[in-house]
Amino acid sequence: DQQVKQNSPSLSVQEGRISILNCDYTNSMFDYFLWYKKYPAEGPTFLISISSIKDKNEDGRFTVFLNKSAKHLSLHIVPSQPGDSAVYFCAASARSGGSNYKLTFGKGTLLTVNP
Amino acid sequence: DTEVTQTPKHLVMGMTNKKSLKCEQHMGHRAMYWYKQKAKKPPELMFVYSYEKLSINESVPSRFSPECPNSSLLNLHLHALQPEDSALYLCASSQDYYSAGWNGYTFGSGTRLTVV
Numbered sequence: 001d002q003q004v005k006q007n008s009p010s011l012s013v014q015e016g017r018i019s020i021l022n023c024d025y026t027n028s029m030f031d032y033f034l035w036y037k038k039y040p041a042e043g044p045t046f047l048i049s050i051s052s053i054k055d056k057n058e059d060g061r062f063t064v065f066l067n068k069s070a071k072h073l074s075l076h077i078v079p080s081q082p083g084d085s086a087v088y089f090c091a092a093s094a095r096s097g098g099s100n101y102k103l104t105f106g107k108g109t110l111l112t113v114n115p
Numbered sequence: 116d117t118e119v120t121q122t123p124k125h126l127v128m129g130m131t132n133k134k135s136l137k138c139e140q141h142m143g144h145r146a147m148y149w150y151k152q153k154a155k156k157p158p159e160l161m162f163v164y165s166y167e168k169l170s171i172n173e174s175v176p177s178r179f180s181p182e183c184p185n186s187s188l189l190n191l192h193l194h195a196l197q198p199e200d201s202a203l204y205l206c207a208s209s210q211d212y213y214s215a216g217w218n219g220y221t222f223g224s225g226t227r228l229t230v231v
Contacts, residue, residue: 032217043205043222051217093216101146101171101212103220105157
């Protein structure tokens with residue numbers, strides 16, 4: 001039973017446009033959410049995170065939105081660049097649940113940004 | 116140094132072999148992790164070490180044996196593996212066990228393991 005779901009295996013966008021990657025979760029104990037980016041033959045690298053007490057967090061071209069009632073979050077990349085082409089993983093942790101050490105990951109979404 | 120280094124990058128082993136995966140970090144992180152990722156699946160937690168002691172074992176079969184010789188090193192000893200154990204094994208570290216949930220991890224590049 002997947003607790004973090006990324007239902008789009010892939011997404012293709014034009015350079016300069018917005019990329020929107022979606023993530024849904026089922027465990028209401030999750031209170032912190034992170035996005036990781038992974039290039040081929042490299043490990044995942046941390047991109048941006050958001051606490052459940054917020055609904056938005058912005059870092060440069062990257063913004064994460066959290067809709068707690070819908071158990072949904074999204075990562076917006078504006079403007080998208082070819083170097084953003086990678087697999088994006090959504091992850092969640094349950095700090096208050098005592099398992100803050102553990103990140104539960106989605107399957108990932110392959111983003112391709114076309115020049 | 117802001118990296119987690121994993122060796123080897125690729126490993127092919129027979130079901131009767133004994134091999135080890137190695138992970139090293141010099142960021143002063145006190146928590147280290149092994150994750151397993153199969154194709155088209157998310158990474159799944161296997162083990163957590165906190166201050167060089169095994170804190171969490173996510174019901175991993177005994178054919179996988181972790182070891183943390185010091186605060187910078189983490190090994191995963193493999194013995195009598197099955198073909199279904201073929202996967203990408205990722206090592207990660209975090210400042211400490213408690214802050215991992217919001218600070219996240221630093222991952223290594225992984226070891227691609229094939230069991231034949």
